[in-house]
Amino acid sequence: xxxxxxxxxxxxxxxxxxxxxxxxxxxxxxxxxxxxxxxxxxxxxxxxxxxxxxxxxxxxxxxxxxxxxxxxxxxxxxxxxxxxxxxxxxxxxxxxxxxxxxxxxxxx
Amino acid sequence: xxxxxxxxxxxxxxxxxxxxxxxxxxxxxxxxxxxxxxxxxxxxxxxxxxxxxxxxxxxxxxxxxxxxxxxxxxxxxxxxxxxxxxxxxxxxxxxxxxxxxxxxxxxxxxxxxxxxxxx
Numbered sequence: 346x347x348x349x350x351x352x353x354x355x356x357x358x359x360x361x362x363x364x365x366x367x368x369x370x371x372x373x374x375x376x377x378x379x380x381x382x383x384x385x386x387x388x389x390x391x392x393x394x395x396x397x398x399x400x401x402x403x404x405x406x407x408x409x410x411x412x413x414x415x416x417x418x419x420x421x422x423x424x425x426x427x428x429x430x431x432x433x434x435x436x437x438x439x440x441x442x443x444x445x446x447x448x449x450x451x452x453x
Numbered sequence: 454x455x456x457x458x459x460x461x462x463x464x465x466x467x468x469x470x471x472x473x474x475x476x477x478x479x480x481x482x483x484x485x486x487x488x489x490x491x492x493x494x495x496x497x498x499x500x501x502x503x504x505x506x507x508x509x510x511x512x513x514x515x516x517x518x519x520x521x522x523x524x525x526x527x528x529x530x531x532x533x534x535x536x537x538x539x540x541x542x543x544x545x546x547x548x549x550x551x552x553x554x555x556x557x558x559x560x561x562x563x564x565x566x567x568x569x570x571x572x
Contacts, residue, residue, distance in 0.1 A: 380558035389562035441513040444498035
Protein backbone atom coordinates (compact mmCIF):
# COMPACT_ATOMS: atom_id res chain seq x y z
CA UNK A 346 0.00 0.00 0.00
CA UNK A 347 1.23 3.47 -0.90
CA UNK A 348 1.75 5.71 2.11
CA UNK A 349 1.28 9.46 1.68
CA UNK A 350 2.86 11.66 4.32
CA UNK A 351 1.71 15.25 4.58
CA UNK A 352 3.58 18.03 6.30
CA UNK A 353 3.22 19.98 8.39
CA UNK A 354 0.33 18.69 10.46
CA UNK A 355 -0.98 22.14 11.26
CA UNK A 356 -0.27 25.62 9.98
CA UNK A 357 -1.36 28.82 11.73
CA UNK A 358 -1.68 31.62 9.22
CA UNK A 359 -3.45 34.88 8.58
CA UNK A 360 -5.77 35.84 5.73
CA UNK A 361 -3.69 37.15 2.86
CA UNK A 362 -0.78 34.80 3.58
CA UNK A 363 0.39 32.32 0.98
CA UNK A 364 1.12 28.73 1.87
CA UNK A 365 2.60 25.59 0.33
CA UNK A 366 1.49 22.21 1.62
CA UNK A 367 3.60 19.13 1.08
CA UNK A 368 2.76 15.51 0.38
CA UNK A 369 5.41 12.83 0.06
CA UNK A 370 4.66 9.41 -1.39
CA UNK A 371 6.31 6.10 -0.50
CA UNK A 372 6.19 5.24 -4.20
CA UNK A 373 6.91 7.30 -7.28
CA UNK A 374 3.92 8.41 -9.34
CA UNK A 375 3.08 10.46 -12.32
CA UNK A 376 1.40 13.62 -11.09
CA UNK A 377 -1.51 12.56 -13.27
CA UNK A 378 -2.53 10.09 -10.56
CA UNK A 379 -2.61 12.59 -7.75
CA UNK A 380 -5.25 14.88 -6.24
CA UNK A 381 -5.83 17.37 -3.46
CA UNK A 382 -9.03 17.80 -1.46
CA UNK A 383 -10.30 20.39 1.00
CA UNK A 384 -12.48 19.45 3.95
CA UNK A 385 -14.34 21.71 6.33
CA UNK A 386 -15.92 20.56 9.61
CA UNK A 387 -19.03 18.48 9.11
CA UNK A 388 -18.59 18.33 5.34
CA UNK A 389 -17.36 15.78 2.86
CA UNK A 390 -14.01 16.35 1.19
CA UNK A 391 -14.17 18.60 -1.85
CA UNK A 392 -11.97 18.00 -4.89
CA UNK A 393 -9.59 20.90 -5.50
CA UNK A 394 -6.77 19.84 -7.79
CA UNK A 395 -6.13 16.76 -9.90
CA UNK A 396 -3.48 15.86 -12.40
CA UNK A 397 -0.64 18.27 -12.95
CA UNK A 398 -2.50 21.42 -12.07
CA UNK A 399 -6.09 20.96 -13.12
CA UNK A 400 -8.52 22.74 -10.88
CA UNK A 401 -11.90 21.20 -10.28
CA UNK A 402 -14.99 23.10 -11.29
CA UNK A 403 -15.45 26.27 -9.30
CA UNK A 404 -12.05 26.18 -7.61
CA UNK A 405 -10.39 29.62 -7.56
CA UNK A 406 -7.09 30.11 -9.35
CA UNK A 407 -5.34 30.93 -6.08
CA UNK A 408 -5.13 27.14 -5.66
CA UNK A 409 -2.42 25.39 -7.65
CA UNK A 410 -0.70 22.03 -7.58
CA UNK A 411 2.65 20.74 -8.72
CA UNK A 412 5.12 17.97 -8.20
CA UNK A 413 6.42 14.74 -9.60
CA UNK A 414 7.89 11.45 -8.50
CA UNK A 415 7.37 11.25 -4.77
CA UNK A 416 6.93 14.91 -3.83
CA UNK A 417 3.82 16.94 -4.48
CA UNK A 418 2.69 20.36 -3.32
CA UNK A 419 -0.46 22.40 -3.06
CA UNK A 420 -0.02 26.16 -3.03
CA UNK A 421 -2.66 28.58 -1.87
CA UNK A 422 -1.92 32.18 -2.74
CA UNK A 423 -3.46 34.91 -0.62
CA UNK A 424 -5.53 32.90 1.84
CA UNK A 425 -9.17 33.87 2.03
CA UNK A 426 -11.23 33.27 5.21
CA UNK A 427 -13.00 30.34 3.53
CA UNK A 428 -9.69 28.59 2.85
CA UNK A 429 -9.08 27.69 6.49
CA UNK A 430 -9.73 23.96 6.45
CA UNK A 431 -8.01 20.58 6.32
CA UNK A 432 -6.29 19.56 3.09
CA UNK A 433 -5.70 15.99 1.98
CA UNK A 434 -3.61 14.53 -0.80
CA UNK A 435 -4.65 11.31 -2.51
CA UNK A 436 -3.14 8.90 -5.03
CA UNK A 437 -5.07 6.81 -7.53
CA UNK A 438 -2.13 5.26 -9.31
CA UNK A 439 -1.84 2.08 -7.28
CA UNK A 440 -4.73 0.31 -5.57
CA UNK A 441 -5.77 0.54 -2.85
CA UNK A 442 -6.21 4.27 -3.35
CA UNK A 443 -4.80 6.07 -0.32
CA UNK A 444 -4.94 9.48 1.30
CA UNK A 445 -2.50 11.51 3.33
CA UNK A 446 -3.32 12.21 6.96
CA UNK A 447 -4.13 15.84 6.26
CA UNK A 448 -2.74 19.30 6.93
CA UNK A 449 -4.90 21.68 8.92
CA UNK A 450 -4.66 25.34 7.93
CA UNK A 451 -5.96 27.36 10.84
CA UNK A 452 -6.35 31.04 11.52
CA UNK A 453 -3.56 32.52 13.59
CA UNK B 454 -26.21 19.04 -10.74
CA UNK B 455 -24.87 15.70 -9.57
CA UNK B 456 -25.88 14.65 -6.07
CA UNK B 457 -25.02 11.55 -4.09
CA UNK B 458 -27.46 10.93 -1.25
CA UNK B 459 -26.66 8.34 1.38
CA UNK B 460 -29.05 6.44 3.59
CA UNK B 461 -28.76 3.61 6.03
CA UNK B 462 -28.55 2.66 9.67
CA UNK B 463 -25.99 4.59 11.68
CA UNK B 464 -26.11 2.61 14.93
CA UNK B 465 -25.03 -1.00 15.11
CA UNK B 466 -24.09 -3.62 17.65
CA UNK B 467 -20.84 -5.58 17.47
CA UNK B 468 -20.96 -8.46 14.95
CA UNK B 469 -23.86 -6.92 13.02
CA UNK B 470 -23.70 -6.01 9.35
CA UNK B 471 -23.41 -2.39 8.27
CA UNK B 472 -25.61 -1.57 5.30
CA UNK B 473 -25.56 1.76 3.46
CA UNK B 474 -26.96 2.87 0.11
CA UNK B 475 -25.97 5.79 -2.07
CA UNK B 476 -28.43 7.14 -4.64
CA UNK B 477 -27.09 9.10 -7.59
CA UNK B 478 -29.07 12.00 -8.96
CA UNK B 479 -28.43 14.31 -11.87
CA UNK B 480 -25.84 12.38 -13.80
CA UNK B 481 -25.09 9.20 -15.67
CA UNK B 482 -24.59 6.00 -13.70
CA UNK B 483 -22.54 4.25 -16.37
CA UNK B 484 -18.98 5.25 -17.10
CA UNK B 485 -18.03 5.72 -13.47
CA UNK B 486 -16.60 3.82 -10.56
CA UNK B 487 -18.69 4.11 -7.41
CA UNK B 488 -16.70 4.00 -4.21
CA UNK B 489 -17.14 3.88 -0.48
CA UNK B 490 -14.64 5.72 1.73
CA UNK B 491 -14.59 6.03 5.49
CA UNK B 492 -13.00 8.52 7.84
CA UNK B 493 -11.89 8.15 11.43
CA UNK B 494 -9.92 10.53 13.65
CA UNK B 495 -7.22 7.91 14.04
CA UNK B 496 -6.76 6.45 10.55
CA UNK B 497 -8.03 9.35 8.48
CA UNK B 498 -9.57 8.67 5.09
CA UNK B 499 -9.64 5.02 4.04
CA UNK B 500 -10.86 3.79 0.67
CA UNK B 501 -13.08 0.73 1.17
CA UNK B 502 -13.75 -0.34 -2.38
CA UNK B 503 -15.51 0.39 -5.65
CA UNK B 504 -17.86 -0.99 -8.25
CA UNK B 505 -18.51 -0.05 -11.83
CA UNK B 506 -22.04 0.20 -13.18
CA UNK B 507 -22.22 -3.47 -14.11
CA UNK B 508 -20.98 -4.80 -10.77
CA UNK B 509 -17.28 -5.21 -11.37
CA UNK B 510 -15.72 -4.64 -7.97
CA UNK B 511 -12.36 -3.97 -6.34
CA UNK B 512 -11.81 -3.84 -2.61
CA UNK B 513 -9.20 -2.66 -0.18
CA UNK B 514 -7.36 -5.83 0.91
CA UNK B 515 -7.59 -4.68 4.53
CA UNK B 516 -11.39 -5.05 4.44
CA UNK B 517 -11.97 -7.40 1.52
CA UNK B 518 -13.04 -10.40 3.59
CA UNK B 519 -15.96 -8.45 5.11
CA UNK B 520 -17.02 -6.06 2.33
CA UNK B 521 -19.55 -6.31 -0.47
CA UNK B 522 -20.32 -3.43 -2.81
CA UNK B 523 -23.26 -3.91 -5.14
CA UNK B 524 -24.99 -1.75 -7.72
CA UNK B 525 -28.54 -1.33 -8.95
CA UNK B 526 -28.09 0.52 -12.21
CA UNK B 527 -31.84 0.60 -12.86
CA UNK B 528 -32.19 2.78 -9.77
CA UNK B 529 -28.83 4.58 -10.11
CA UNK B 530 -27.74 3.49 -6.68
CA UNK B 531 -25.06 1.40 -5.07
CA UNK B 532 -24.68 -0.17 -1.68
CA UNK B 533 -22.12 -1.15 0.92
CA UNK B 534 -22.32 -4.11 3.26
CA UNK B 535 -19.67 -4.59 5.91
CA UNK B 536 -20.10 -7.68 8.03
CA UNK B 537 -19.09 -8.43 11.61
CA UNK B 538 -18.55 -4.83 12.61
CA UNK B 539 -16.53 -3.90 15.67
CA UNK B 540 -15.67 -0.65 17.40
CA UNK B 541 -12.83 -0.28 14.89
CA UNK B 542 -15.44 0.22 12.16
CA UNK B 543 -16.87 3.33 13.79
CA UNK B 544 -16.38 6.09 11.28
CA UNK B 545 -18.05 8.54 8.95
CA UNK B 546 -18.79 6.66 5.74
CA UNK B 547 -18.89 8.45 2.40
CA UNK B 548 -19.88 7.37 -1.07
CA UNK B 549 -18.05 8.97 -3.99
CA UNK B 550 -17.84 8.97 -7.76
CA UNK B 551 -14.78 8.46 -9.95
CA UNK B 552 -14.80 8.72 -13.73
CA UNK B 553 -13.64 5.52 -15.44
CA UNK B 554 -10.24 5.85 -17.04
CA UNK B 555 -6.83 6.98 -15.95
CA UNK B 556 -6.11 9.97 -13.73
CA UNK B 557 -9.57 10.63 -12.43
CA UNK B 558 -10.14 11.57 -8.82
CA UNK B 559 -13.26 11.47 -6.65
CA UNK B 560 -15.22 14.42 -7.99
CA UNK B 561 -18.53 14.07 -6.14
CA UNK B 562 -19.14 12.81 -2.62
CA UNK B 563 -22.14 11.94 -0.54
CA UNK B 564 -22.99 13.83 2.62
CA UNK B 565 -21.52 11.20 4.92
CA UNK B 566 -23.09 8.84 7.44
CA UNK B 567 -21.79 8.58 10.98
CA UNK B 568 -21.72 4.93 12.04
CA UNK B 569 -21.43 3.97 15.68
CA UNK B 570 -20.92 0.46 17.04
CA UNK B 571 -21.97 -0.18 20.60
CA UNK B 572 -23.51 -2.99 22.55
